[in-house]
């Protein structure tokens with residue numbers, strides 16, 4: 001199965017990550033709206049790595065099949081400080097970066113699944129799945 | 133490193149067309165440039181064409197709204213034009229409602245909204261082509 005990986009170290013990589021996922025989604029015949037949803041979610045998660053995890057991360061993109069349906073899974077892994085309270089971080093308006101706190105809750109609305117595993121001092125892994 | 137987005141001056145209107153993938157630093161620099169021009173010139177209107185943007189995430193949305201509110205503080209108005217329908221849809225789905233943001237379909241509609249119109253002047257302009 002197709003698999004891609006991009007390092008996420010800086011702002012340019014945020015652009016590269018969303019371009020990559022757009023093209024994978026196009027290959028997988030996602031609709032324009034579905035591609036835009038996924039690329040926007042990826043943009044949020046990649047930017048968080050640059051902003052909060054010192055750009056020490058990567059994104060892996062994989063096409064997945066389950067039953068009769070096909071989808072795309074993106075796994076974001078970083079070695080940043082971790083998220084102490086994941087439920088809090090998922091809340092609308094919560095930000096430690098004096099930002100809007102819209103990234104994580106917004107991304108969750110744009111994909112079918114979003115899960116976060118994080119350990120303080122070790123890092124964070126966020127997985128999203130979008131079904132076609 | 134990051135590209136610079138040019139600002140065109142059409143008399144009192146600043147016209148910006150974003151044609152490249154917007155990096156954070158580029159977006160922030162553009163915001164600065166617009167505010168500087170509003171301060172230093174007698175421009176009182178800003179039209180930002182984002183028809184070239186395939187993705188507008190929360191950061192870019194915030195830069196756009198901040199630019200519009202700062203323009204207002206400088207007694208100018210700012211209209212965002214050309215947002216792709218799927219981009220508008222995704223912003224809505226994300227819950228990023230941007231009430232402060234004035235939008236219009238395209239540059240022409242944006243100018244109209246600001247009280248300016250593009251039209252041919254009657255008669256011939258001196259020095260114009262025959």
Ligand SMILES: Nc1ncnc2c1ncn2[C@@H]1O[C@H](COP(=O)(O)OP(=O)(O)OP(=O)(O)O)[C@@H](O)[C@H]1O
Pocket residue numbers: 044048049052053078080081082083089090094095096097098099100101102103104105124190191
């Ligand atoms: N990869 C990460 N590593 C460590 N902390 C993170 C990471 N991603 C998010 N966070 C934490 O979760 C908070 C919420 O993230 P979210 O993206 O929702 O909002 P934000 O980035 O602060 O603001 P916005 O995305 O609206 O600009 C962040 O402020 C940060 O504290």
Ligand SMILES: [Mg+2]
Pocket residue numbers: 044047048102103104
């Ligand atoms: Mg964020």
